[in-house]
Amino acid sequence: MPGRAWLAGEGREQSVRDALAELRSTSADRDRRSTSDREAVNRLKRLGFGALRFPDTDGTPALDLPEAMSVVMDVAAADSSIAHAFRSHFGFLEGLLLTPASEARSTWLQRIAAGQTCGSAVTERATARPMEIESTLRPDGDGYTIDTEKYYTTGTLYADWLFLMARSEDRSLQLVTIPTLREGVELLDDFDGIGQRASASGGVRFTGVHIRKSEVEPLEDLPEVNRYRSSLQQLYLAALLAGIASAALEDARSFVLKRARSAAHGHADQPRNDLFVQQIIGRIAARATIARAGVLSAAAKLDRTFEALRRGDSLGDLLVEGAVEVAKIHSIVAELVVTSGDLVLETGGGSAVSRSTALDRHWRNARTIAAHSPMYYKSQVVGDAILNDTPPPTNGYF
Structure with a gap:
């Protein structure tokens, strides 16, 4: 099971120790260079860090929350910026754990089991308060088009997928989930914070991005x-x-x-x-x-x-x-x-x-x-x- 694989399995414990040792030894240099590090993130993906709470057949997570947070603290002790990059993905998986069984849920779990991650693109800097959304989906043929820019998209630079919040023509909030490599999506390595420099907490720019109707769903009130x-x-x-x-x-x-x-x-x-x-x-x-x-x-x-x-x-x-x-x-x-x-x-x-x-x-x-x-x-x-x-x-x- 992907979550347990972090803690058990032939050769896995040594692989985890080696990965954390490498992450720790290169942490200061990453900070000095103020650069992202895709390989460091990808190594954690391959080891199953993004699937610590992956569910068993009965829906029980591989690790309970104290166990999962213990692993997060260990990774953060090696490099808090790289651990930070997985935060939105952890929240995304947690939502799936509390979602009824469906074809879409199964598809997402298969992706996560394969080491893929999902980042967020929610916050807009130009609004009066955080979490206010003004981005709008424009009807375009068999789907929609969006032009907008999001910020504080922690970890999305490293992610395979992203979810963004936008409004439909009737102003209702919609949840959009698309691949990060979609044409018109520009992942910006422009975070200028004094710390967490490799967390990729900068922006994502969407320019004429086409979105299929199947990739849009109303934001559920849960x-x-x-x-x-x-x-x-x-x-x-x-x-x-x-x-x-x-x-x-x-x-x-x-x-x-x-x-x-x-x-x-x-x-x-x-x-x-x-x-x-x-x-x-x-x-x-x-x-x-x-x-x-x-x-x-x-x-x-x-x-x-x-x-x-x-x-x-x-x-x-x-x-x-x-x-x-x-x-x-x-x-x-x-x-x-x-x-x-x-x-x-x-x-x-x-x-x-x-x-x-x-x-x-x-x-x-x-x-x-x-x-x-x-x-x-x-x-x-x-x-x-x-x-x-x-x-x-x-x-x-x-």
Whole structure:
């Protein structure tokens, strides 16, 4: 089974270890060059990273959510940008898991089993608020034509397929799914963020793209599934942050152990024996441990929501409780990991900020992910839920 193949199978464990080691060893160079890396993504595809939750014959995912998020954190510890590139695909597969059996569902599962991935093209920069859609499908012969530009299309540069949201002539929202190699689709490697530089979070330009009627469907109003998927997508961001915390710890440890010279007023001849350096490493380690444990705890809670949805059981307060739990964990993990990125630079004074070390990338990566969903809003929503039983908004950020 594709999901289990990541964890088991002849020679598979060694292949996974080798892939993560290669990803980790090339991470700093990718960041310095600010470039995408198709081969790194394709290697993870071949190993089944995009199919961790692939369903068994009875619909049970190969890995439960805590297991899947554990793998995501491991990949993010090797390179958070490359792990980030799979986020939209994970959400897409999760939607399929909660979709009734159909020919279309079977086709998509076959594609995913073969290692194909689906990216997103939803956000438009020119609208007043995020998630507002103005792109319009124009009737054209036996289908439609679209001219538009989307941004923050994380991972779509690497994907085989993409889904985009657009409006029909009557202004109703439509979901369009097409190959990324369709004529007129231009995948732009133009993300200019300070961090997550290889995540391919830039734009996609559509110029006279022809879309078949069979590739268009009305956007279904599935409030329960959409609430769950939104929470999962936020949990994925928290998992990326937890992976960064682990990477920051490993790089800080390696940096200190390689240093021979202490600070002029240090407490020991070697940095590894300096009391303050030891304290800093301990603080980074504590943050990494808490971040990982928090993500796994929230994943376990969200997994109960998923199973209730899959079985058609009564949800009760599971959806809201899951959303609040993820928001709590996400907000504190972001705070801890951004601070970890800062602490890494305290381990070596001036030498720690040399571009050759690339130690600053952990702070930049964490800060970039944390900015994706402003944490002060997260904390306010959590507080409102605790004080007034107000459910989180259903806007895709909770």
